Amino acid sequence: MAAPLEVIVSSDSSAQLWNISVFDLHxxxxxxxxxxxxSAARTLTVLSGEYLLSAQLGKNFINVWEIQRKDQLQQKIVCPGVVTCLTASHNGLFLATGVGEAVYLWEVCTGKLLSVLSRHYQDITCLKFTDDNSHFISGGKDNLALVWSLHSVIQLDISHTPEPRHVLSRHTLPITDLHCGLMGPQARVATSSLDQTVKVWELSSGELLLSVLFDVAVMSVTFDPCEYFIFCGGSDGNIFQVSLCSQTLGREKSFQSDNEGNQVFRGHRNLVTCLSVSLDGTLLLSGSHDETVRLWDVQSKQSIRCLTHKGPVTNAIIMAAPANMFLPDSRPAVPLPRFSRHLHASEGDGAEMGEVCIRLGLHAKDEEETFLQKADRLNSLMNAVTDKSVFGDGENTKVRVSELEEEVQTLKKVNKDLYDFSCQLLTKPT
Structure with a gap:
């Protein structure tokens, strides 16, 4: 059988049979x-198409699987506290987690903790990156959604405390979910809340575009890929489809089922915590605390498949199948490093001998002398000193030449050790 283009990935809180399961979409x-x-809710993510990550429910660590090795955990990332939400940038360079009231941002290639953002006043409930990775949005129990510019968060001046680009503060009760559309910094963001509203924002300006009031608390929200509709999961088990192309659409409205695209999907018996739409926009996936994952035909509003779980569903997404998910002999190109738990890593924490750290923005620092530049400088010094010794500059110059030759040999050995270590790190089997 050919590998599917899209798959369903889901988890539940009981994990009696498995932690995470993958199903064929069709x-x-x-x-x-x-x-x-x-797995805890809103913590399931794929990193670089090579690793599957999810936070342990009620614990302070993240479980990591190589995406093609399903039978055993490969690694655990220990965090400073219980992880409430988790997301990875689409390019696989950054990992963001919500731990209590703070957002922790790691650089994946080095495991360095780049920033701790303590701008929320209560626990963070959801995190999402924009499709171009230029921004990410955090929502919390303090009724706030914060828009963060990634470049301002990872800037080199550690004395400067990053501030959010926008504070979205029109909700009156905790935010339960958020979804970021396409178009990078020009995207639209939808937020759902226990205040029975779903709000749509313009990311670039932070302006509120639309507020829809429902009769029940809204637990999850998503767009279809073309952003014709918003799908909202209610606490009563219903899923509400709101048309964004209605002729009568105003800035604020109450949801009413009609013939203009505002419809209701009925079938779940408990609150709907997860929503996801297929790439072509024809199928809607929902996960619920009634221990089922349902697949819906968007046009007919009919449930076409029900996947039974053993506990309340915590994560359910439709995603494009990574290329090596069904290739058991494949391995990740680069192994994950050990992730630091401290913002300013002290000696011995993430600063082991042999660690290589590549950092952007070196133009902002004083230019350091490279190994080749240092070797050239020492060589010219040695030649000059040798010339002096030939012309009888005394015994001291001969001693200096010997010292410089020893230093050159030491530098050559360091360079060889660094090269051998890098080769071993990149080629060793996992």
């Missing part, structure tokens, strides 16, 4: 299952 057949622990 047939519903089980393809893979990842074992070990169980």
């Amino acid at each position: 047939s519903g057949s089980s393809l893979l299952s990842y074992r070990g622990g169980n």
